[in-house]
Amino acid sequence: MNLPGLYIHIPFCKTKCPYCHFYSTTDITSVDVVIASIVREMELYAGEFDTFDTIYIGGGTPSLLTVQQLDVILSGVHKHFLVPPDAEITIEVNPADGDLAWYRSLKDLGVNRLHLGVQSFSDQALTFLGRRHRADDAFAALDNTVRAGFDNFGLDLIYGIPGQDLQSWRKSLACAVSLSPPHLSAYQLAIEEDTPLCHSYRRGSFDIPDEDASLSFFLETSAYLERSGYHHYEVSNYAASTSRKSRHNQKYWDHTPYLGIGPGAHSFKEGKRWWNHRSIEGYLKDLALETTPVAGDETLSREELRLETLFMSLRTAAGIDLAAFRLKFGEDLPKERHAIIQSLVDRGFIVVNDERISPTTRGLAVADQLALIF
Amino acid sequence: MSNMDYIRNFSIIAHIDHGKSTLADRLIQHTGGCDARNFQDQILDNMDIERERGITIKSQAISLPYTARDGNTYNLNLIDTPGHVDFSYEVSRSLASCEGVLLLIDAAQGVQAQTLANLYLAMEHDLEIIPVINKIDLPSADVERVIEQIDSELGLDTDTHLKCSAKEGTGIEDILEAIVQRIPPPTGTPEAPLSALIFDAQYDSFRGTVIHCRIMDGVVQSGDIIRFMYGGATYKVEEVGHFLLSRQKRERLSAGEVGYIIAGVKTISDVRTGDTITLENRPCDKPLPGFKEVKPVVFASIYPIASDDYEDLAVALEKYKLNDASFVYEKDASVALGQGFRCGFLGLLHLDIVQERLEREYDQSLILSVPSVRFRLTLKDDTVLYVDNPSHYPPQMDIAKGEEPYIRAAMMMPERYLGAVMKLCQEKRGMNSSLSYPGPGRAELIYEMPLSEVIYDFYDRFKSVSQGYGSFDYELIDFRDSNLVLVDILVNGEKVDALSQIVHRDRARACGLQACERLKEEIPKQMFKIALQAAIGGEIIARTTISAFRKDVTAKCYGGDISRKRKLLEKQKKGKKRMKMIGNVSIPQSAFLAVLKSDTD
Ligand code: SF4
Numbered sequence: 015m016n017l018p019g020l021y022i023h024i025p026f027c028k029t030k031c032p033y034c035h036f037y038s039t040t041d042i043t044s045v046d047v048v049i050a051s052i053v054r055e056m057e058l059y060a061g062e063f064d065t066f067d068t069i070y071i072g073g074g075t076p077s078l079l080t081v082q083q084l085d086v087i088l089s090g091v092h093k094h095f096l097v098p099p100d101a102e103i104t105i106e107v108n109p110a111d112g113d114l115a116w117y118r119s120l121k122d123l124g125v126n127r128l129h130l131g132v133q134s135f136s137d138q139a140l141t142f143l144g145r146r147h148r149a150d151d152a153f154a155a156l157d158n159t160v161r162a163g164f165d166n167f168g169l170d171l172i173y174g175i176p177g178q179d180l181q182s183w184r185k186s187l188a189c190a191v192s193l194s195p196p197h198l199s200a201y202q203l204a205i206e207e208d209t210p211l212c213h214s215y216r217r218g219s220f221d222i223p224d225e226d227a228s229l230s231f232f233l234e235t236s237a238y239l240e241r242s243g244y245h246h247y248e249v250s251n252y253a254a255s256t257s258r259k260s261r262h263n264q265k266y267w268d269h270t271p272y273l274g275i276g277p278g279a280h281s282f283k284e285g286k287r288w289w290n291h292r293s294i295e296g297y298l299k300d301l302a303l304e305t306t307p308v309a310g311d312e313t314l315s316r317e318e319l320r321l322e323t324l325f326m327s328l329r330t331a332a333g334i335d336l337a338a339f340r341l342k343f344g345e346d347l348p349k350e351r352h353a354i355i356q357s358l359v360d361r362g363f364i365v366v367n368d369e370r371i372s373p374t375t376r377g378l379a380v381a382d383q384l385a386l387i388f
Numbered sequence: 389m390s391n392m393d394y395i396r397n398f399s400i401i402a403h404i405d406h407g408k409s410t411l412a413d414r415l416i417q418h419t420g421g422c423d424a425r426n427f428q429d430q431i432l433d434n435m436d437i438e439r440e441r442g443i444t445i446k447s448q449a450i451s452l453p454y455t456a457r458d459g460n461t462y463n464l465n466l467i468d469t470p471g472h473v474d475f476s477y478e479v480s481r482s483l484a485s486c487e488g489v490l491l492l493i494d495a496a497q498g499v500q501a502q503t504l505a506n507l508y509l510a511m512e513h514d515l516e517i518i519p520v521i522n523k524i525d526l527p528s529a530d531v532e533r534v535i536e537q538i539d540s541e542l543g544l545d546t547d548t549h550l551k552c553s554a555k556e557g558t559g560i561e562d563i564l565e566a567i568v569q570r571i572p573p574p575t576g577t578p579e580a581p582l583s584a585l586i587f588d589a590q591y592d593s594f595r596g597t598v599i600h601c602r603i604m605d606g607v608v609q610s611g612d613i614i615r616f617m618y619g620g621a622t623y624k625v626e627e628v629g630h631f632l633l634s635r636q637k638r639e640r641l642s643a644g645e646v647g648y649i650i651a652g653v654k655t656i657s658d659v660r661t662g663d664t665i666t667l668e669n670r671p672c673d674k675p676l677p678g679f680k681e682v683k684p685v686v687f688a689s690i691y692p693i694a695s696d697d698y699e700d701l702a703v704a705l706e707k708y709k710l711n712d713a714s715f716v717y718e719k720d721a722s723v724a725l726g727q728g729f730r731c732g733f734l735g736l737l738h739l740d741i742v743q744e745r746l747e748r749e750y751d752q753s754l755i756l757s758v759p760s761v762r763f764r765l766t767l768k769d770d771t772v773l774y775v776d777n778p779s780h781y782p783p784q785m786d787i788a789k790g791e792e793p794y795i796r797a798a799m800m801m802p803e804r805y806l807g808a809v810m811k812l813c814q815e816k817r818g819m820n821s822s823l824s825y826p827g828p829g830r831a832e833l834i835y836e837m838p839l840s841e842v843i844y845d846f847y848d849r850f851k852s853v854s855q856g857y858g859s860f861d862y863e864l865i866d867f868r869d870s871n872l873v874l875v876d877i878l879v880n881g882e883k884v885d886a887l888s889q890i891v892h893r894d895r896a897r898a899c900g901l902q903a904c905e906r907l908k909e910e911i912p913k914q915m916f917k918i919a920l921q922a923a924i925g926g927e928i929i930a931r932t933t934i935s936a937f938r939k940d941v942t943a944k945c946y947g948g949d950i951s952r953k954r955k956l957l958e959k960q961k962k963g964k965k966r967m968k969m970i971g972n973v974s975i976p977q978s979a980f981l982a983v984l985k986s987d988t989d
Contacts, residue, residue, distance in 0.1 A: 021947055036948075201943040229939040250943050266946050280947040287951060312951065321961070322954050329945055357972070361916060379939040382953075383915055386961050 018283070019265040020066040020095070022052060022087060023276030024073040025294060028110075031144045032214075035206035037278035037292045038074040044294055048277070049083055051301040053090035055275050058306050062283075063273050065096040068262035069103045072129075077111035081119040088123050102166075102261045104129055109155035110147035117162035127260075128159050128167040129197075135189040136182065139175045143203075156193050166258060168197030173231050175203055176220040180234055187235065191242045196258035200235045201250045202228060229379055236375045249329045249378050267326040269319070277307070285314045316343065325385035333364070333372030347371060347388060354387055392644035396571045397465045397602065399482055401510060402492035403500035403859060407522040411492060411554035411563075412448075412468055418560045419452035419464070449588070449600055449631045449646055456568045463630075464567055465646035467587065467602075474735030476509070476863070477682055478714075481587040481662045483509055484678055485602030485646060488516035488571030490563065491542075495521050495529035495551075499537045499826075501800045501859035507542055516571045519544055520563060525553040541826040576643030581672040582606030582614070582665065584641075584649075589659040591710040595627075597653035598635070601665060602646050604676060609640035613668040614651060617675040619660055622668050623651035656713045682714050684732025685793065685864065686739055686843050687776035689720045689757040689886070690746075691728035693977055694966075697752065698727045704750035705729060708742065715742055720777065722886040724968055725755060725980065730777055733759075736843050755977065758889050758984050761840045764791040764867045778888035781874040784925055790872035792892070793839040796865050799850070801858035803831045808853040816841035817892065836865065838892070875900050875929070877983070878921040879907070882971035887983055897922075901930035903983045910979035913937050918973055 026045060027038040069091060076084070084105070091097060104127040105120060120128070132152040134140050140148060147155075159167050169190055173183050190198060205212050205222065214220070223231060236246045244252035245259075248267070253259040265272050271283040278292040288311035291297045300307035314322065320343050327334040340346055348355060348366060355371065358364045363377035363384060373381055402408040448468040455461045469475075469482040483489065489510045493503055510517055519542070521534050531551065539546045550566055552559025588600040608614065612625045627650040629637040641647045653659055661682065664675035692701045705717055715738070720730035733739040739759060746752045762776040766789040775781055797818070801809055803825070810833065813821065818835035826832050837846075842862065850858055875896050877887040891899050900922020907920050911934055922930040945953060967974035 204943050225938045225940070232939055249941050249945070263946060266950065272947060274947055278948065280951070282947070282950075289948070289951075318954060318958075321957060322950060325953065325957060326945065326950070329941065358915065363915065379941055380915065380937045381941040382957060383937050383940060386957060386964065387915065 016265065016268075016270040017065050017067040017098075018063055018271040018273060019068040019070065019262045020063075020091065021262070021272060021274045021276075021279055022069070022071045022076075022091075023274065023279040023290075024048075024071060024076040024079065025277045026073065026078055027075045028078060028108075029144070029146055030210075032210035033143060033203060033206065035209055036074065039294060042078070044298070045079070045083065047298060048294060049079075049086050051298055051307075052087060052276050053093075054301050055307065056090050056094045058301075058304070059273055059275075060094040063095060063271075065098065066091075066273070067098050067101045068265065069097065069101060070262040071105040071125075073106060075108050075111070076105050077107040081116060081123070084120070084123055084125075088125075102127055104260070104262060106131060107155065107159075108147065109151040110145075112155070112158065114158045114161055117158040117164075121162050121164065126164070126166060128164050130155055130159065130167060130169050130195075132156075132169045132190070133172045134175065135186050136178075139172075139178060139186075142175055142177070143172065153193075156195070166196055168199060168260065169193075169195045171198065171200045172203050173200060173235065174223050174228060176222065180230060183231060184234065184238060187238050187242075191239070194254070196254045197260060198239060198244060198252040199250050200239070200252065202231065232379050233375060236378075245331070246375065246378070247331045249381060264330075267330055269323065269326075285319060287312050287314065319343075321385065324388050325382055328373050328381040328384045329378065331372060331378070333370045336369055336371065351388060358384070358387070392576065393573045394460060394462045395465065395574055395644050396462055396488070396567050397467065397486045397574055397644075397646055398488045398490065398567055398571050399467045399469050399486045400490045400492055401469060401479070401483075401506035402522075403494070403497070403502040403506075406492050406494040406497065406500075406503070407554050408468070408492055411490070411520070411522060411552070412466060414554045414557055414560050415452060415464075415466060415564065416450060418557075418564065419454045451630045451632055451646070452564075454564050454568070457565060458568075462568050463645075464564070465631075467646065474733075474738045475714075476505070477680055478588070478661055479506070480509055480513075480678065481585065483513045483515060484676070485585055485587045486513070486515060487574055488518065488567070490567075491517050491519045492522050493519060493534055493538070495523045495531050495534055496526045498530070498534050498830075499541045499800070501798055501832075501861040503859075504541070504800070504832075505798065505861040517544060517548075518563075518566050518570055519549040520559075521549055521551045522554055524551050525556050525558070537827050541830070574644030576603065576605045578605070578607055578643040580605035580643070581670045582608050582612075582667045583672040583676055584608065584665040585676050586616075586659060586661055586663045586665060588661060589653075589656050589713065591656050592650075595650050597650075597656050597659055599649045599651070599653065599659055599665070600631075600646075601641075601649060603641050603643050605643050605672065606667070607640050607642045608649060608665070608667070614649070614665050615668045615671065616659070617664040617666055617671075618679055619658065619663055621653075621658060623653055625649055625651045656710055659713065661713070682734065684714070684716055684734060685761060685839060686733045686735055686759050687730060687762060688733070688739060688759040689722065689725075689728050689730050689777070690717075690743075691722065691725040691755045691757075691886075693753040693755055695726040701729070701746075701752055701754070704746055704752050705731075708745060708750065712742070714738070720779075722757075722779070724884045724886040724970055724975075725757075728755075732776070736847070755886075755980055756984060757886055759843050760890060761793050761838075761843060763793075763870075763872060763890055765789070765872070766791075775890065778874055778890050779885055781888075781890055784873065787872075790870050791867040792870040792872065794836050794865050794868050795839050795842060795862040797835050797837055797842065797860065797862040799833045799835070799854075799858055799860050800826070801831055801833070801854045803829050805854040805858060806831045806833065809833060809850065809858060812846075812849055812853050813837065816846055817894075838868075838870065839864065840891070873924045875903075876923050877903050877907070878919075878923055879911075879970045879973050879975065880919055881921075882973075884970050884975070886980060893924075896924060897929045901932075904930050904932045906982040907975075907979050908932050908934055910982045911973070911975055914973060916972075 025038045026042050103125050105125050106129045108131050135149045137148050205215050239252045274281045277297040280289045288308045290307045291309045297307045400408050450466050452464040454464050467482045469479045519538050535546050538544050583604045584601040586601050590598045592598050610625050615622045628641045629635050630647045662679040666672045714734050717729045717731040720728050760776050762774050765773045767786050768788045813835045818837040820836045822834045824832045871893040873893045873896050875889050877884050904920040917936050918934040920932050921928050964974050967976045
């Protein structure tokens with residue numbers, strides 16, 4: 015079994031992006047209390063988890079934190095848990111934040127991977143997305159990243175933004191590739207319930223690509239980045255080499271245990287999932303009482319685990335590990351589902367060998383539906 | 389009381405919604421049949437579907453003791469008849485049990501198609517007819533016009549009419565008085581051998597079947613051995629009596645009387661409306677005239693929505709059948725919908741009522757197949773087949789001749805709707821029309837039409853083109869040649885048997901296309917394109933496609949997204965489980981319902 019991963023959620027943002035459904039607040043008065051509580055929460059889990067070989071500080075906007083604040087958190091991690099020297103330690107960075115000195119200090123704190131929320135190289139698109147930064151900030155952030163000596167970093171990009179066509183998207187991709195990031199995430203803009211973007215979409219303020227157009231964007235992204243030397247290893251993720259995949263994120267997809275710390279964070283261990291209060295008050299209140307700030311939990315039935323295994327495996331290029339699946343669920347898929355598998359192979363959605371059922375690029379585009387078939 | 393001079397047997401006949409039940413209620417109330425509270429509980433509550441729809445499917449009988457102005461007390465037997473054309477045979481048997489009728493006419497709507505149809509029925513039975521203009525309290529009432537219609541359209545003496553408002557309770561006394569004075573007392577010979585006309589039967593879970601009858605001649609009492617002259621069976625009478633608010637046991641029933649007989653008859657299906665009851669050891673010469681075997685004319689299959697509910701449905705049908713002898717059913721099975729029942733109905737309204745009862749009173753969730761008439765097919769080897777179930781349709785090449793039942797439809801409407809109605813009738817393959825103007829501005833239109841067109845969506849469309857002012861009545865006439873075809877629906881090349889329909893070739897394409905379009909709206913996208921086709925044999929007559937999933941995967945799936953996403957997929961998966969697999973395509977129940985529902989919903 016792989017070692018567990020640690021996720022730390024920093025629930026603060028300077029401004030709220032209209033498309034975002036992550037838990038975060040723009041009221042930053044309680045930052046230090048929350049940080050102290052995060053450390054407190056880690057302490058409460060010290061018995062249950064001991065070693066993490068990936069740490070991911072996300073949010074929210076962790077780049078709003080000062081070096082000292084980040085130091086408090088990371089010192090807390092080291093104090094309560096073992097972190098092997100080759101652990102992957104990632105932090106999400108908003109290109110609007112931080113100067114070279116700040117980037118360098120991250121390095122000193124032991125952070126070895128940056129995830130830059132670039133989203134787009136078009137100012138127009140950035141405005142639509144309500145981001146704080148401009149394209150120039152993104153270039154500067156990348157410059158700082160490299161100059162601070164980070165060789166492992168990734169960029170987030172968003173496509174399917176109103177007004178964007180395939181051609182302008184290709185330009186963004188070209189721009190990204192020219193900066194040679196070891197990792198790229200390309201997300202299609204999703205209209206999430208109860209976000210300001212969703213409301214204006216419902217009012218008919220803008221259009222989003224239909225299914226056919228979405229597929230074109232998706233295939234074009236994959237083809238373009240593969241041509242540029244990236245491996246399309248998950249629906250929205252690309253790595254320049256195997257070692258540059260996000261080691262942390264992969265834990266979500268294969269049911270490796272992870273501990274989520276901070277408001278709204280989710281954890282998973284041995285078939286059980288639990289999640290923290292999605293409010294700073296609730297979170298702080300529980301911790302003040304020395305109890306874990308858990309809002310809810312679920313113990314997955316075998317059937318639930320099976321479905322999760324399917325839809326998460328089928329999101330990855332590697333696909334379903336047949337031996338592992340047989341071991342966990344006692345099902346020999348190629349044998350028991352021969353006809354349907356053959357028809358999916360014939361239709362070009364999957365490829366099958368003795369070890370795995372792997373989605374093709376077209377298969378990745380419909381991974382959720384594929385999961386329902388098995 | 390057995391003196392026939394003090395008995396009056398009558399019925400109320402009216403076009404639908406002209407206020408028949410309200411008047412009946414008033415008569416009951418006025419004669420002190422019960423106080424207001426019991427009245428609510430006992431009368432209204434047992435008939436909620438009929439009440440809601442303003443129609444009665446069962447005949448109800450009740451004896452009203454009335455002390456007339458002449459000081460004598462009379463027994464007024466009111467036989468309430470079903471108020472819809474689907475049940476015209478039942479109406480005729482009720483009328484055969486009476487000596488007179490109240491012909492009720494709505495003061496605002498005037499004479500309508502069923503007013504006429506009912507009048508003719510009453511005339512056939514030589515009944516005394518008392519026209520009663522109801523709803524005179526309505527602001528839109530036009531009594532003068534109705535009086536004019538009584539003369540010109542009904543050909544009745546205008547002096548004979550009465551006016552009332554059943555709702556307000558005015559004019560009731562005059563009606564009761566007219567019943568006593570104008571409707572003749574029954575005739576019959578108590579000393580003659582027993583002959584009793586069955587006009588209805590009801591099922592009582594304690595006593596079995598309760599036969600409703602009118603004694604024409606003779607006397608019947610408990611202990612007698614009776615025989616059904618058509619049915620042939622004999623029974624020993626356990627109890628006889630009158631209908632007051634509840635059954636009132638009597639010593640005997642004698643010529644001229646209306647009442648009930650309980651004789652250990654197990655099921656209502658053993659009793660046929662119109663049959664004659666006589667005594668086993670002293671039978672009458674011949675049965676009373678007018679008996680007809682009631683035959684269903686509209687057929688449809690019923691399936692439980694969840695196939696696990698099949699047994700429950702079977703039990704519900706059995707129970708329902710206890711009280712509805714004209715409903716017939718047998719086992720049926722569909723590849724697509726599983727085990728079910730093929731059912732026969734007297735008409736579309738009857739079908740509606742059965743469906744509603746099963747759903748409401750027996751808590752069943754049903755899928756109903758497209759209603760069909762019974763076709764007559766002559767095969768090349770001269771065998772004659774009657775087919776109402778598309779799955780029994782023989783290969784087209786074996787068929788020498790197809791025929792379908794025709795009706796004569798009588799429609800009345802204000803003249804201004806004539807054009808629209810004629811257009812509709814022609815579209816529905818109406819022929820041999822005739823037109824008359826029974827009164828100023830009013831048209832009566834007769835058409836011969838295939839019954840299949842009428843059960844399809846005629847009635848709703850007729851109502852809409854005549855903006856609700858048209859009235860409609862029909863009778864079956866005969867079978868006529870028809871170019872029939874079987875339209876199959878194919879989903880990715882697989883036939884969905886439950887969706888097949890037997891239709892006239894001219895309607896085949898439209899009907900096939902409509903089915904395909906509706907399926908397209910309801911069947912969710914799948915991993916591959918789905919071809920929907922309508923075919924006659926090997927010939928594709930309509931087609932459409934459902935495109936495949938192209939991209940639906942969510943962009944992000946990290947720690948906080950997984951549970952949410954799983955729940956979403958679980959929901960989809962559950963939905964899929966409830967779908968029927970046809971070949972490799974999952975079809976939701978809603979798709980069947982969408983195709984099977986009639987045009988206008
Ligand atoms: S910065 Fe990130 S977490 Fe904050 S609102 Fe924008 S998208 Fe959401």
